[in-house]
């Protein structure tokens with residue numbers, strides 16, 4: 001079966017958490033969910049690799065978690081509300097995680113937000129991002 | 134007879150809760166946000182609702198990817214604030230209204246809205262932040278709350294039209310409850326924001342203003358907006374705004390806008406707030 005195209009696939013810089021991603025990322029998300037408990041956070045921090053053995057993720061997913069590749073986690077089925085719990089475990093504010101996903105420093109990102117945020121113009125379609133390159 | 138006297142739209146940004154909990158609400162950045170709710174706090178303190186129905190979404194707190202109810206109503210006697218990864222917010226336990234909540238559940242199900250019934254549910258910032266914005270930092274919440282959780286985490290959320298019609302069913306349920314109760318309904322979340330991926334930080338004030346205008350004046354037009362348009366124009370997480378349409382559906386065709394506030398940003402998000410009086 002070929003993959004159906006989805007009308008939201010042409011939004012740039014966006015990984016829509018649909019049923020397909022949810023199924024793919026089930027164990028990443030359940031791992032993140034486990035971090036809601038303080039004792040699990042402590043266990044994870046003590047030995048990340050060992051803790052991750054409890055969750056049958058793919059090697060790629062596991063790697064993205066260990067390397068804190070925030071966009072890659074989303075691409076592989078993680079959901080931001082779940083991965084945010086990993087950020088919190090690392091002691092990061094949500095804005096710090098958001099900045100990392102955009103490739104900006106936190107200062108740059110915070111300034112962009114104070115200036116009114118990212119303008120939708122030029123950011124609605126993937127083609128607009130490709131033209132910029 | 135119980136009656137819905139007003140609808141309230143309000144963003145539920147977690148950083149607002151954190152600012153309040155850490156006592157940062159006096160800093161200029163946060164004064165800009167909190168000052169927009171001062172008049173509303175006075176208004177609601179004077180109006181004294183008997184019960185508030187709060188339409189919100191859970192952010193991977195009470196529900197993980199194990200169970201994803203599209204619409205879930207809290208019928209418990211109380212709801213504990215959840216640990217979202219930093220320990221539970223230091224806010225009081227949220228009192229429920231099991232009688233009215235169960236009545237709404239029954240009435241809506243017979244009206245063909247198959248709500249999931251939650252007799253135990255922890256509530257996250259999605260519910261407690263709007264309550265703080267309207268009721269302030271309190272030792273005890275002033276009235277019982279009926280949480281109504283909407284899935285906006287896994288795509289697709291219910292359509293705006295479905296949300297609007299659920300609002301109508303809720304109104305019918307409330308109006309068939311025998312006790313004289315003054316009920317308010319909150320729609321929370323939004324406004325424009327994207328907190329995920331390389332496009333994070335998107336804000337569309339123009340979209341937000343039109344949404345607020347439409348909410349007051351022509352909500353039926355808003356019910357036709359498709360998810361992809363919310364996501365493209367108002368950010369992937371901006372689709373939360375469908376929850377405001379549950380609130381609007383529970384009100385008359387014609388309402389009086391008594392309050393509006395909008396500011397950018399709170400952390401990553403545009404903050405919007407509206408009060409619609411239903412007694413016109």
Ligand SMILES: [Fe+2]
Nearest residue numbers: 190259322373
């Ligand atoms: Fe939310």
